[in-house]
Amino acid sequence: MTEALSPADGASGVEDASPAAVDVTVVILTWNGERYLEAILASLRQQRYDGVMEVLVIDSGSTDRTLQIVAAHPEVRLHEIPNSEFGHGRTRNLAAHLAHGRHVVYLTHDAVPSHDRWLYEILKPFELNPRVAAVMGSQIPRPWCFPLLKYEIRAVFQGFGPGFGTTLFYVDDFVQDEAVRNAVTFYSDVNSAARREVLIGEVPYRDVSYAEDQLLGRDLVDAGYLKAYAPRASVVHSNDMTLAEYDERMVDETKGLREVGIDVAVPAWSVIARMVVRGVVRDQVHILRDGDFGLLRKIYWSLVNPLFHLQKWRGVRRGALEPLAPVGH
Template sequence: MKVTVFIPTYNSERYLSDILDAISAQKVDFEFDILIYDSESSDRTHQILDDYAQKLTNLKWKEIKKATFSHGRTRQEAALEATGDVIVYLTDDAMPATKHWLRHMVAPFSISDRVAGVVGRQIPRSHCVPMLKHEIQYVFDVEQGVPDAITLHQREPEETTGVFTKKTFYSDVNSAVKRDFLINTIGYADVPYSEDQQFGRDIIDAGYIKVYSGVGAVIHSNDVELKHYKNRLFDEVYNMRKLSGKTEKLPFSFVMKQILVTSWRDGKKIMAEKNYSFKTKLYWLYTNPKYIIAKWQGLYLGHKVDLNDRKSYLKYSLERKEEHQV
């Protein structure tokens, strides 16, 4: 068996060296290579990739045009070029947490031929905004499974198809899929956003198994600036609405209640956090509620904006505000 690790990059200098070091240090009993597509980075990404390509004989990278990048299409194109039997997808800010990460991401495919995809655990970075930290911990340590085991998700016959649930949840921050399955059975849709969530829904709806690997962990949390966070959440909700075909507006009173409840709950957790200094606690008590407000603003707008209102979409979308984002 051979495995290909694919990473799309764009202005990735902050974490890229550490990620490549962590991948190259993996302890496995199979062959693997690294494939990288860079979308015209303007920072030191190219220099880092050139340096590592000289050191690592199993690393290949190429530049693609920003205008041609698509979350779904680019990952599907990478599958066509990949030489591995299994493709492991990472984002350019997700670092393997252990030297056994790659082995754990690939191992579940031996359970059954019906295993179509593997989603790995995410551990928030130490500097992560408390609100995001708590959300990541809930999704990956509670909702999807437990940290030290694997959990199988499969739709029951009586369940409704086409619905996004915790079973269909999928994240290309840290995932794995058989190359043959992507090419010949179910591939990534050519969509601008939420390609992973659609893929997760498609494989569950088709009766396949999604595995959550609590042991295949990466260190990851989005370093989104406060000024952009509302727009990021807008994109997530807006595009999930487009994929599901469902529209459900959030009452303003509900939004206000969630802001107050979450701020109070997070505040108690911040004060109880043993790894925070008193100064850090004061900082997060002041800053964290701003992220909560931005989150619910984005969710509210994402549910409210008409899917045919192109002007409002362009106004609120972070994907369209930036030249490129991976």
């Protein structure tokens, strides 16, 4: 028997349920994720959802309080793997095979559902069309996130459709331009859901070092499935990164895009200079109007945010120049 979450008094409670009775498995991938994990689990227990939910944590060698937090929640299934065995696509495939639900919902250990109907919203598109194989929810940056990332997250998700309805994406003869194709197939699994039968069957995650979600989005659409964007299924999420870490992050992201077949041109230093200036000027307007920042923080970010722009484009250039490892399957 597996302990699962199910509705009780308008919210999700705990009951024993056989694997066959589980409707959805919420997977949280953790590695030293103590900072937000308790908030995620608390939010999951508050979800207003009519089906039976189980929560599966796959931990890859945490050395902080992550495992103690999970142990304090007996309704949560825990599966541990060595850190050396973690892979962005590989571990998500493992989760799909371990899941009991018909749908697998993925959260990273720093993505906190923002309201009690999040689960309902991210699963609803599957009911609307049987060809929907994957759903991407939206992300709300944390108030203290550094401005470049904060405003970038907002712009990216606003670009995928209005916040009041669901948008479906597919490829047909209309899609001729590679940039349009990349936009149509874009996928983020920070906050996402997929049909389990598809993941363990026709279109699994591929074992790549990065950008596994982008590749899955492309593979699903190429296989004839629909990809949905459900903006009302929102999580609070933005990466907590230092200036030095951001450079490495952009290297990894750029290499990951190249590994899955998305061309990234090597930006000349003149292009980088132009992009940095453009981004700094754009962000400065937002910083001055940002109600999350007090006066001192606005002054601080006015001085520091330009360095993040420089790190971003330095990282893109490095990632576009470095050799690639072979793509796994």
